[in-house]
Amino acid sequence: MQRRKLLAGIGGMATLTVAGCLGGDGDEGTTLWHDFTDSEEADLEDHVAAFNEGRENEIGVQQVPEIVDQLDTAIPSGEGPETFAWAHDWVGTYYDRDFVYDASDDLSIDLDETFTSAAADAARWEGGVYGIPYASETTTLMCNEEMVDEPPETLDEMVEIMEEYHNPEEGMYGLSCPPADPYFISSFVQAFGGRFFDSETEDTHIDEDEFIEGVELLEENLWPYVPADPEYDVQIPVFADGNAPFAINGPWEVDGFRESGVDVTVTSMPDIEGGDPTPYTGVQLWYFTSNLQDAPEEEVETAVEWAEWHATNEDAILTNAENHGFIPVHQDYADDDDLGDDVAAFAETVSMGVQMPAHDRMDQVWNPVEDGLEQVFNDQETPRDAMEAAAEEIRDRWD
Structure with a gap:
């Protein structure tokens, strides 16, 4: 699913459906919203059925397209779900908008004793607990086994393989990746120490040399090999149709790629000369x-x-890991080496990364950065000019 594609949508996109039509208005019991893929949804429904068995008060499930817009409309109206699934980076913004409920006094489990420290911290904000963590995720490199014998260990090796296959006139490309989406390209723009945002200084650092060097890395090594249209819906089919040796994507796309007939190897990000790949990572929560x-x-x-049940139930944890590449955050399973190659690869890339800031100011960073990256991608601005303009816009928004 296009989860990270919707990062900038909080409060900034038109509502496509009347949220009230989706129910969950408080008179229909406890409702769960999600935007899972079909295969994820099938397992979720099995888990919900197991949870509901023998219960007088059951939880209802709704698959909600354009979930960002729906939540924006539903929650202020007292409608929508009692819980929903998404990455932790919404906590700060939703706290400020009174969208979330502090369940500190309702929990029966100890977050610190149950989950990894990063996952437990991701569920907290301003002294409250606003969700339960059930998995972590990031984007990483994927290889088409028919084109790539061995995953590249370095970016230089990856470029050589992309160069071998890239032929747009024949519909072939070196890489499938949304080239201006901050989440997808975070490994590279943060490789030299640059950061989108610093929660301690409460400032963006996209106009600093280290970040601009990362944008230049993208411009020189990756962008020449992707389709000219940066939209997610254009980029992803290139790999799904077997027309690129590489993709950069998350666990939510792996099943779809394989169902389309691509033999996918999930691997860690390649080494970068003079830097370290530093992707953004997320912790998936059941928000309250x-x-x-x-x-x-x-x-x-x-x-x-x-x-609590879904985040601690062994069958749910193992199913999510083995079928969907979700990285367990429960302490009893986080270091399990028997969960499959996909999980191991995603976990290795997570270990390279930094957790997405949940600060409410981060909500104002995504759009200007993406717009600036698109300008560079389209040869309309230099990396420095684009990032300096984006930084100025971000700070103006904060003011």
């Missing part, structure tokens, strides 16, 4: 929404018990 604030006690219990 502000609909729980005045909800009947049984609805609060159901939402919290579901999140």
